[in-house]
Amino acid sequence: MKEAIRVKNLTKRFGALDVLRGIDLAAHEGEAIAILGSSGSGKSTMLRCINLLEIPTGGDVIVAGEQIAFKEKGGARLPADRRQVDRIRSELGMVFQSFNLWSHMTVLQNVMEAPVHVLKRPAAEVKEEAMGLLAKVGIADKAGHYPSHLSGGQQQRAAIARALAMRPKAMLFDEPTSALDPELVGEVLRVIRGLAEEGRTMLIVTHEMNFARDVASRIVFLDKGVIDAQGTPAEMFNGGGSERFRQFTAKQNA
Amino acid sequence: MNYFELMGFGPNGWGLPMIQAATMTLRVALAAFVVGLALGGLGAWAKLSGSRFARGAADVYTTVIRGIPDLLVIYLFYFGGSAVLGAIGKWFGATGFVGMPAFATGAIAVGLVSGAYQTEVLRGAFMAIAKGELEAARAVGMPPLLMFRRIIVPQVARYAIPGLGNVWQLILKESALISVTGLVELLRQAQIGAGSTRQPFYFFLTAAALYLVLTTLSTIIFERLETRAMRGVRRA
Amino acid sequence: MDFAFLLECFERLLPGIPMTLKLAGFSLLIGLVLAVLLAMARLSGIVVLEWFSRAYVFVFRGTPLLVQLFLIYYGLGQFPAIRQTFLWPFLREPYWCTLLALSLNTAAYGAEIVRGGLLSVAAGQVEAARACGMSGWLLYRRIVFPQALRQALPAYGSEIILMVKATSLASVVTLLELTGIAHKLISESFRAIEVFIVAGAIYLAINFVITRAVAWGERRLSPDRPADPLPSLPAA
Numbered sequence: 001m002k003e004a005i006r007v008k009n010l011t012k013r014f015g016a017l018d019v020l021r022g023i024d025l026a027a028h029e030g031e032a033i034a035i036l037g038s039s040g041s042g043k044s045t046m047l048r049c050i051n052l053l054e055i056p057t058g059g060d061v062i063v064a065g066e067q068i069a070f071k072e073k074g075g076a077r078l079p080a081d082r083r084q085v086d087r088i089r090s091e092l093g094m095v096f097q098s099f100n101l102w103s104h105m106t107v108l109q110n111v112m113e114a115p116v117h118v119l120k121r122p123a124a125e126v127k128e129e130a131m132g133l134l135a136k137v138g139i140a141d142k143a144g145h146y147p148s149h150l151s152g153g154q155q156q157r158a159a160i161a162r163a164l165a166m167r168p169k170a171m172l173f174d175e176p177t178s179a180l181d182p183e184l185v186g187e188v189l190r191v192i193r194g195l196a197e198e199g200r201t202m203l204i205v206t207h208e209m210n211f212a213r214d215v216a217s218r219i220v221f222l223d224k225g226v227i228d229a230q231g232t233p234a235e236m237f238n239g240g241g242s243e244r245f246r247q248f249t250a251k252q253n254a
Numbered sequence: 255m256n257y258f259e260l261m262g263f264g265p266n267g268w269g270l271p272m273i274q275a276a277t278m279t280l281r282v283a284l285a286a287f288v289v290g291l292a293l294g295g296l297g298a299w300a301k302l303s304g305s306r307f308a309r310g311a312a313d314v315y316t317t318v319i320r321g322i323p324d325l326l327v328i329y330l331f332y333f334g335g336s337a338v339l340g341a342i343g344k345w346f347g348a349t350g351f352v353g354m355p356a357f358a359t360g361a362i363a364v365g366l367v368s369g370a371y372q373t374e375v376l377r378g379a380f381m382a383i384a385k386g387e388l389e390a391a392r393a394v395g396m397p398p399l400l401m402f403r404r405i406i407v408p409q410v411a412r413y414a415i416p417g418l419g420n421v422w423q424l425i426l427k428e429s430a431l432i433s434v435t436g437l438v439e440l441l442r443q444a445q446i447g448a449g450s451t452r453q454p455f456y457f458f459l460t461a462a463a464l465y466l467v468l469t470t471l472s473t474i475i476f477e478r479l480e481t482r483a484m485r486g487v488r489r490a
Numbered sequence: 491m492d493f494a495f496l497l498e499c500f501e502r503l504l505p506g507i508p509m510t511l512k513l514a515g516f517s518l519l520i521g522l523v524l525a526v527l528l529a530m531a532r533l534s535g536i537v538v539l540e541w542f543s544r545a546y547v548f549v550f551r552g553t554p555l556l557v558q559l560f561l562i563y564y565g566l567g568q569f570p571a572i573r574q575t576f577l578w579p580f581l582r583e584p585y586w587c588t589l590l591a592l593s594l595n596t597a598a599y600g601a602e603i604v605r606g607g608l609l610s611v612a613a614g615q616v617e618a619a620r621a622c623g624m625s626g627w628l629l630y631r632r633i634v635f636p637q638a639l640r641q642a643l644p645a646y647g648s649e650i651i652l653m654v655k656a657t658s659l660a661s662v663v664t665l666l667e668l669t670g671i672a673h674k675l676i677s678e679s680f681r682a683i684e685v686f687i688v689a690g691a692i693y694l695a696i697n698f699v700i701t702r703a704v705a706w707g708e709r710r711l712s713p714d715r716p717a718d719p720l721p722s723l724p725a726a
Contacts, residue, residue: 321698330683337680337681427555441560462549462553466548
C-alpha cells in the first residue's frame with residue numbers, strides 16, 4: 001500500500017516550548033487515522049505541519065511521495081520552494097475547527113473558488129461537480145446562500161465539500177466538531193464517516209472517542225509531543241494501548 | 255432682481271455657472287478621493303507590514319496630516335509648487351510668478367490629507383477580516399497574489415465602505431478651501447457672482463444649498479452601497 | 491536648512507497663537523452649550539424641537555464651514571435691515587463673524603456626539619436608578635451625564651482638534667491667526683516649505699497638548715479603562 005503522507009522525526013518548537021518532540025507517522029492510502037490526545041499534546045500542530053500552516057522546526061514531511069524542501073534563512077527554517085508548498089496544499093484538503101468559509105462568497109462560490117482559481121479548471125465543469133458535492137453532504141439547497149445564513153453544522157459540511165472539490169489525495173480534519181453545538185455534531189460526523197467508508201485517506205484530530213473507535217482504521221495517541229501509543233481501535237480500546245492512553249480514555253468517559 | 259431671476263437660467267441668470275461650478279467641485283473632489291485612496295492603500299500596507307521603518311513612516315504621515323490645518327497644506331502646495339515651477343521656468347528664461355495649476359494643487363493637497371484618514375479606514379477594514387478565512391485560502395494552496403485579489407480586496411472593500419463614505423463627505427466639504435487657489439469650483443463661483451452683483455447672501459445661500467444636495471446624494475449612494483456590500487455579513 | 495529663517499518664522503508666528511487659541515476655545519465653549527441644547531431638543535419628544543434640531547444638524551454638517559463663514563461675514567451685510575441693528579458693529583468684524591460661524595458649526599457636530607453619549611448610557615443603568623427612586627434632574631446629574639461624558643470624551647477630543655484646525659479658515663477673512671500670518675510670510679518670502687514646517691510644528695504642538703489633556707481626562711473619569719491613544723475620526 002502506498003504512503004499518502006509520511007512525517008519523520010517531526011519536531012516543533014514555539015519559543016521555549018517544545019510542542020512536538022519527534023513524531024514518526026505514515027498514513028497509507030485508504031487509512032482513516034484518528035489522532036487523539038489531551039490539550040497541549042501537539043495534535044493540531046502536527047496536522048498543521050503537514051500542510052505547512054506551521055513550519056516544523058525539524059524533521060521531514062513527505063506528501064504523496066514528494067518531500068517538502070526546506071532552507072535555512074536567518075536562523076529560521078523556511079520552505080525552499082513557495083510553489084511546491086502551494087501545490088502540495090492543493091493536493092491536501094483541510095477542514096478547520098472554525099469552518100473558515102469565505103464570508104463574501106456564497107456556499108457554491110466557496111466550493112468552486114479553489115478548483116477554478118488555483119487549479120484553473122473550467123468553471124462549468126467545476127460548478128456541476130460542486131453541486132454534486134453539496135448534494136452529497138446534504139446542503140444542495142443552500143448553494144446560493146451566504147455562510148452567515150447557515151447553521152454551524154451546515155457551514156462545516158460546506159467546508160468539507162469545499163475541501164473535496166479539490167480532489168485531494170488526503171484530507172486533514174482539525175477538530176471538525178469541537179466548535180459545534182451538540183445537536184449539530186452528528187450530521188458532520190455522518191458525512192466524515194461516509195468519506196472514510198469510501199476509502200479516502202484522512203487524518204482526523206478529534207475529541208469524539210466513540211466516533212474514533214467506530215470509524216478509524218487506526219488510532220494514534222499523542223502525549224507531550226510524541227506518539228505514546230497507536231494501533232487499531234480493537235487493540236487500543238480493549239485494554240491495550242499504553243498506561244497513559246488508558247488514563248486518557250478513563251478521564252474522557254468520566 | 256429677485257432671487258429666482260438671479261439664480262435662474264435666463265440671460266442675466268447665474269444658474270448655469272453655479273451648476274457648472276458644482277460639477278467642478280465634484281471633479282476635483284473625485285480626483286482628491288482617488289489620490290487619497292492610493293495614499294491610503296500605501297499607508298495601510300505600510301502600517302500592516304512587518305517593517306518598522308514603513309510603519310514609522312506611515313505613523314508620521316497620519317499623525318502630521320491629522321494635526322495640521324488643510325488650508326496650510328493647500329498653501330504649501332500652491333506657493334511651494336509655484337516656487338518650484340518658477341525655478342524651472344527661470345531655467346527656460348521665463349520670469350515672474352508661474353502659478354501652480356489650481357486643479358492639480360487642490361486635488362493633490364486635499365488628496366494628501368484624506369489619504370491619512372483613508373489609511374486608518376483601510377487598515378481597520380483589513381483587520382476586520384477573519385484570520386481563519388485567510389488561513390483557509392492558504393490551506394487550499396492559493397498563492398499570495400491570488401489570495402490578495404480574491405479574498406482580501408473584496409472584503410476590505412466591503413468593510414471600508416462606511417469609513418470611505420465619511421472620508422468622501424469630508425473631501426466634498428474641504429474642496430471649498432481650494433477656492434483660495436482661484437480654481438472656479440462652487441465657492442469661488444459664488445464669490446465671483448457676489449462680487450459682481452453685490453448680492454453675497456443669495457450667492458452663498460445657493461452655494462450652501464448645492465453643497466447640501468451633493469452631500470445628501472452622497473449619503474444616499476453610500477448607504478445603498480453599504481447595504482449591498484453587507485448582504486453576506488451578520489452584524490454583531 | 492536655514493535655521494535663522496526658521497527662527498524668524500517662529501518669532502513672527504508666535505503672536506498668532508493666542509488668536510488661534512481664543513477662537514478655538516470660545517467657539518468650543520459656546521458650541522458645547524448649543525450642542526447640549528440641541529441634543530436635548532432632539533431627545534425631548536416634542537416634534538417641533540426634534541425637527542428643528544435634526545434640520546440644524548443636517549444643514550451645518552452638510553455644508554462646508556467656509557461657506558457658512560462667508561454667509562455670515564459677507565452675506566449678512568447684504569441686508570440693510572441687519573446693518574441697522576445693534577448687532578452690526580459685531581457682525582461686520584471678522585473676529586465675531588468667525589467666532590459665530592465656528593460656534594454654530596461645532597454645535598452641530600457636538601450635538602451628535604452628545605446625543606450619542608446620552609443614548610449609549612445602558613438602559614439597565616437607568617432602570618436601576620429609577621428602581622431606587624431616582625428621577626428627573628437627580629437621575630441625569632448622578633447617573634446619565636457622568637456616563638455619557640465618559641462615552642463622549644474620546645469623540646469630543648477629536649472635535650476639539652478639528653476646531654483648532656478650523657480656526658485656520660479665519661485667515662481667509664483677514665484675521666491674523668497662525669495660518670493668516672503663515673500666509674503672509676509665504677507670500678513675502680516665497681519660502682513656503684520652511685514656513686509650513688514651523689507653522690505645522692506649532693499646530694502639532696498645540697494638538698499634542700490637547701490630546702494629552704483629553705487622555706488625562708479620560709483616565710480621570712474611568713480609572714478602570716485604558717484611555718484611547720489616538721482620537722479617531724468622528725462621523726462626517
